[in-house]
Amino acid sequence: MPRLHKDKMRTDIMARIAQTISRSDSKATAETPDITERTAAGGETTRRRRPSPYPHWFLLPAAIIYTVLFLVPTATSFWYSMTRWDLKTATFIGFENFHQFFSEPFLVQGLVNTLIYAALTSAMKTVCGLGLAVLLTSDIVARGLLRAIVFFPVLVSTIGVGIAFTVMMHPTRGVFNVALASVGVAGPGWLTDPALALFSVALVDLWKGVGLATLIFIAGLSAISPDYYEAARIDGATRLQQFRRITLPLVRPATVTVVTLSLIGGLRSFDLIWAMTRGGPGFASDVIASVIYKQYQAGFYGLSTAGNVILFLLISVIILPLTVWFQRREVEQ
Amino acid sequence: MTRTRRATTGIIALALAGIIFVIPFVFIGLQAGKSRTEAAMLAFSLPKAWLFWDNFVAVVTARDYQLLLAFFNSSLITVLSVAALVVLSAMVGYVMQRRPSAVTGLAQIFLLVGLMMPPAVVPTIGLLQSIGLFKTMTGMILIQIAYNLSFSTMLYRAFIATIPRDLDEAARIDGAKPRQIFFRVILPLLKPVTVTNIVVQSIAIFNDFTGPLYYLPGRDNVTVQLTLYNFQSAYATQYNLLFMNILLVTIPPLIVFIFFNRQIVAGMTAGAVKG
Numbered sequence: 001m002p003r004l005h006k007d008k009m010r011t012d013i014m015a016r017i018a019q020t021i022s023r024s025d026s027k028a029t030a031e032t033p034d035i036t037e038r039t040a041a042g043g044e045t046t047r048r049r050r051p052s053p054y055p056h057w058f059l060l061p062a063a064i065i066y067t068v069l070f071l072v073p074t075a076t077s078f079w080y081s082m083t084r085w086d087l088k089t090a091t092f093i094g095f096e097n098f099h100q101f102f103s104e105p106f107l108v109q110g111l112v113n114t115l116i117y118a119a120l121t122s123a124m125k126t127v128c129g130l131g132l133a134v135l136l137t138s139d140i141v142a143r144g145l146l147r148a149i150v151f152f153p154v155l156v157s158t159i160g161v162g163i164a165f166t167v168m169m170h171p172t173r174g175v176f177n178v179a180l181a182s183v184g185v186a187g188p189g190w191l192t193d194p195a196l197a198l199f200s201v202a203l204v205d206l207w208k209g210v211g212l213a214t215l216i217f218i219a220g221l222s223a224i225s226p227d228y229y230e231a232a233r234i235d236g237a238t239r240l241q242q243f244r245r246i247t248l249p250l251v252r253p254a255t256v257t258v259v260t261l262s263l264i265g266g267l268r269s270f271d272l273i274w275a276m277t278r279g280g281p282g283f284a285s286d287v288i289a290s291v292i293y294k295q296y297q298a299g300f301y302g303l304s305t306a307g308n309v310i311l312f313l314l315i316s317v318i319i320l321p322l323t324v325w326f327q328r329r330e331v332e333q
Numbered sequence: 334m335t336r337t338r339r340a341t342t343g344i345i346a347l348a349l350a351g352i353i354f355v356i357p358f359v360f361i362g363l364q365a366g367k368s369r370t371e372a373a374m375l376a377f378s379l380p381k382a383w384l385f386w387d388n389f390v391a392v393v394t395a396r397d398y399q400l401l402l403a404f405f406n407s408s409l410i411t412v413l414s415v416a417a418l419v420v421l422s423a424m425v426g427y428v429m430q431r432r433p434s435a436v437t438g439l440a441q442i443f444l445l446v447g448l449m450m451p452p453a454v455v456p457t458i459g460l461l462q463s464i465g466l467f468k469t470m471t472g473m474i475l476i477q478i479a480y481n482l483s484f485s486t487m488l489y490r491a492f493i494a495t496i497p498r499d500l501d502e503a504a505r506i507d508g509a510k511p512r513q514i515f516f517r518v519i520l521p522l523l524k525p526v527t528v529t530n531i532v533v534q535s536i537a538i539f540n541d542f543t544g545p546l547y548y549l550p551g552r553d554n555v556t557v558q559l560t561l562y563n564f565q566s567a568y569a570t571q572y573n574l575l576f577m578n579i580l581l582v583t584i585p586p587l588i589v590f591i592f593f594n595r596q597i598v599a600g601m602t603a604g605a606v607k608g
Contacts (some may be wrong), residue, residue: 053501054432055511059440062421062482069479070452071443073460077453087459141343148594149350155586155597157540159561160579164361167572173375175360207353212601219602268451271542275562292454296547301455308453315449 074312081306090302097306106283110291111310113198117273117287118266118318120199124206125262126255129213134247136214137221147218151211158208162275165204166191191277194284201276201285205269213258220254221247256326260319267315288314361583364576372573388577395574399552400560400581407557410470411538414477415531418485421478422530423523426489427515431498447483454547461548473549477538485530488600492526493519532593533600536586557582 081097083090101107136147153161168175169190177187190200228246237245270289273279279286279294286294288311295304356377364372365388367380393400429437457476458467466472496519504514542558549556555563564578590597 053505053511054428056436058424058428062425066479066482069476073453073456077456080456139339141340142347146350149354155536155590157582159542159558160582164357167375170375175377215601264449296455305455311451
């Protein structure tokens with residue numbers, strides 16, 4: 001296969017170069033690489049062989065760094081996840097780490113929380129992002145300023161945002177509850193109530209991340225030709241009908257991107273949760289990524305790596321079918 | 334009629350955006366200007382006396398000028414890894430876009446894996462230890478290159494698709510070697526996407542918290558995001574200094590955003606839609 005490709009490429013280029021040369025000549029030049037290829041395989045000098053103008057060694061520096069520091073650890077993680085490991089010696093213990101992961105209630109909760117958090121943040125970002133994008137592509141004053149305001153939190157340090165919101169969500173003195181109290185509502189313990197903590201963090205995640213979703217939707221909406229809306233208006237379609245029949249179907253590629261990106265981000269999410277609750281109270285807002293860090297700190301390297309493998313598999317199991325499904329729907333339409 | 338409606342929608346939206354998106358930043362600024370006892374009340378109020386400068390000095394000098402060291406470390410990591418990323422991923426993106434082959438096909442799969450998958454942290458730490466790069470700036474820089482390579486390459490590959498092949502061939506017929514074609518002809522044409530890439534990657538790497546947390550522990554190597562995290566426990570009762578620190582960390586992205594708004598938007602959407 002590779003050689004076929006290479007030869008095809010080479011003949012393509014040859015043919016183009018030889019546009020001014022007669023037909024029989026170009027045929028002759030096109031045959032030369034074949035011969036040299038064979039001599040090269042036979043171990044003779046390759047000096048005469050004309051190399052591709054796009055040499056594969058261009059990939060090499062990046063490939064070395066990427067392989068050593070990303071691919072190798074990812075591959076070996078599958079082995080280490082089945083060991084008891086102190087970074088020097090690893091003792092094979094089979095699936096014990098995984099067994100522990102699925103039997104300890106606090107670890108299982110981390111798994112469930114990850115799914116809830118990812119689904120929730122992804123759904124909220126998609127809905128709010130589309131809503132904001134529709135508003136910010138409509139004809140209103142101060143549109144550019146509004147776009148900038150909505151987008152800016154994306155660029156700010158997650159830890160900084162997390163700390164600021166933790167303070168604002170303080171159960172008695174925080175800005176949120178003081179504001180609620182002033183209208184006579186007793187505010188909840190945003191981060192201290194175990195039933196609420198994860199959702200409070202998800203809300204801050206929405207605040208910080210919705211700008212990116214909005215931006216992608218704005219790009220998608222701007223690509224829709226205004227002719228469609230004009231035709232619909234002439235036919236007497238209401239705003240709602242226009243949104244359902246024109247905007248939603250045509251903005252689909254952007255929707256797919258936002259859903260996929262925010263799902264992946266949600267499943268991997270760590271910074272914000274760690275800055276705001278450290279997984280607490282108790283284990284109420286632990287997710288897989290925070291479990292991985294906690295087990296690492298505690299010195300359970302094998303267990304921590306098992307968490308990593310579970311996260312790897314979870315993302316594969318969710319994102320791959322989703323991508324295939326999205327693509328199939330696209331073909332059907 | 335439509336004019337007034339246009340104005341009212343805009344004003345209502347501005348008011349809401351002000352409450353939702355701007356108030357947290359105002360809060361950070363107010364807290365950073367308060368005295369220690371006043372900041373501990375956590376109220377959304379103007380400081381009785383503005384202690385902005387005092388707090389600034391206190392944060393900068395704290396722990397033997399740790400914040401200055403952190404800004405230096407973070408900047409060094411950001412500049413070096415982004416510089417390497419630009420050259421390396423432009424080369425990869427160029428060959429991947431121009432030459433469909435088994436090798437580039439494989440590269441494509443690995444890039445997608447890199448975009449999606451979380452890095453296996455503990456095996457990476459083990460590996461860094463065994464090659465002597467754990468807790469070193471070099472190790473951190475190489476990690477940032479490895480982790481951001483996928484996104485960066487995707488940006489370049491998409492952009493290179495818009496550069497006509499005829500240019501490469503013209504240079505080749507003139508006798509340019511592959512290296513010369515790339516560095517003399519193609520790379521200068523990539524300037525717009527390179528600006529975008531530099532801005533987007535710089536912000537991502539400067540703001541990265543998880544990487545330094547795992548791979549760069551230790552007081553001498555502290556980065557900006559880690560100072561925040563460390564101060565969070567150390568300054569549990571000194572909210573004025575904690576918020577001054579947040580404010581200082583927020584300023585670099587703000588400056589970049591003001592000057593490179595358009596490039597950031599281009600990078601975020603192009604990468605996102607193609608990725």
